[in-house]
Amino acid sequence: MRKISYREALREALREEMRRDPTVFLLGEDVGRYWGGAFKVTEGLAEEFGDERVRDTPISESAIIGAAVGAAITGMRPVAEIMFGDLTALAMDQIANQAAKIHYMFGGQVKVPLVIRTPFGAGVNIAAHHSQSLEAWFMHVPGLYVAVPSTPYDAKGLLKTAIRGSNPVFFCEHKLLYPIEGEVPEEEYMVPFGIADIKREGADVTVVATLYMVHKALNAAEELEGEGISVEVVDPRTLAPLDKQAIIKSVKKTGRIIIVNEDCKTAGVSAEIAAVVAEEAIDYLDAPIKRVAEPDTPIPFSPPLEQYVIPDEKAIINAVKEVV
Amino acid sequence: MTLTLTKEKLVEIYMKMLEIRFFEEKVFELYAQNLVPGTIHLYAGEEAVAVGVCGNLRKDDYITSTHRGHGHCIAKGAELKRVMAEILGKKTGYCKGKGGSMHIADFSIGMLGATAVVGAGIPIAVGAGLSIKLRDTDQVAACFFGEGASNQGTFHESINMAAIWKLPVIFVCENNLYAMGTRQSRVMAIKNVADRATAYGIPGEVVDGNDVLAVYEAAQKAVETARKGEGPTLIECKTYRHKGHSRIDLAKYRPKEEVEEWLAKDPIKRFKEKLLQTNTLVEAEIQQIEKEVSAEIEEAVKFAMESPYPAPEEASEDVYA
Structure with missing residues (x-):
């Protein structure tokens, strides 16, 4: 099968959906022909679809999402890009109070088919305002779906599902994933929400990971295999809806679970998944639940400081060894 | 206040204003009888703006709306x-009781909903405008908000x-004039919100918001401009709420003389006088309309009261579509 990058996979999803449906359009800061998106995901799309449908905006995050909401409830399918995940804080009212609640608050009268794409993640030395992983914020808001693709295949399939859906989708990407290549079929496919993917089968320990951490978990699993420890890597692919059954099923098999996420540990994604396992599968556990996450600090700038806070393979391996 | 409209249109305008006033009084x-859960923010006194x-x-x-x-x-x-059923939290309300007084919407008539976050409806109206442009129709979007919201980034x-x-x-x-209890002069260094239009290169106009025909005329011009694809307009309607901010507010921060002055400028009273003076309507017709x-x-009250919760x-329904 052909291999393409995560960035190209996202672009293909956008291109295919824009060709298929004239109501799909993109808006965001520098998504158009002059820049093609800060991470080049939308490069070339303005040339094909024009400046009206690949729309550069002022630096106005709140109005970007607000305008996307207004367009979504009047017949369009906007895909808004927020240049860095950290900047979603500027648009939080429109995301959490408007987009997420309009369908419910107005008694189901209208749908909000809106996708908000944004990159999270540390590792490129751009410090506290451009490096966070804030998925948990959005997971906490009923009415939003949260996608967290880790591979080009998942990125393309999930984005197409997001664009065709009837709900607001907070679509998390990761800066370090954009250049990563993976197999993506030529023919059309979709990846459904709420269905986890077993990225590696194993028998001794379940490792649940998302986004870039899936790759670190797979590296750790490879290394542990050499030491005779068989690790199963479960990638939820969407945090809302969360495929609890896939996680529980894996725990029933292995009896041990490590949850790896790049966000801060307190009240983070791993806390929610740990709670699900504690509530619904504690009888199958042979060891305490372990979490590998960032310490509760802002992301620091200097390379040694930054590397210190980002969970790595070593931390995953250590956590696994603590429970086997 | 000029009367160039047809009698039919003038009566329609008068009736709508009266509907709002009587509705709010109700x-x-x-x-007061403890039949309305939560809070209420009454529109009485500002009818000329919405209707105009x-x-x-x-x-x-x-349109987009506010609390x-x-x-x-x-x-x-x-x-x-x-609307009344929604305010009472009934199943037959516009939002099946999920929204209440501050969140009423009727998408079948283009009412895109009221948001209770001050200023949050403004970008949503812009999105509706963007959608109109992309779909290439000649619709327009009107966006209501208070002077307090004009201090929001949105x-x-x-x-x-x-x-x-x-x-x-x-x-x-x-x-x-008041954002809750905060008088405009305490939070804005300018007198007219409409002046802010200049900063964005669009027309801004101040109108007497208690003169329904003045509002009508200003809006007519703005709607025509918008329909022709010539862009947005900011209209500032100077008006006054008859009651306090919300249910518990007695509005003691407003000077008595000021309240009296504005009550004397009641938009419905003024319009009624105008209709009588110009012989557009006679007293008997006014009474008939009121009836x-x-x-x-x-x-409406009967329907709402008799409706089930x-x-x-x-x-748990309608969280996701």
């Missing part, structure tokens, strides 16, 4: 009984965005 009465603007809109045009939104709904053509971001893209949006500021509107309100488990 809501206040029901509240919406009188220029088609059914397929859009003080009953008047906008009624002016756009919402059914009184379903106001500035939104007007700028609508201006650069020449979107068919009419920004309608209902300047009732009709009262009956409508009574019917939603089943508790409906709380």
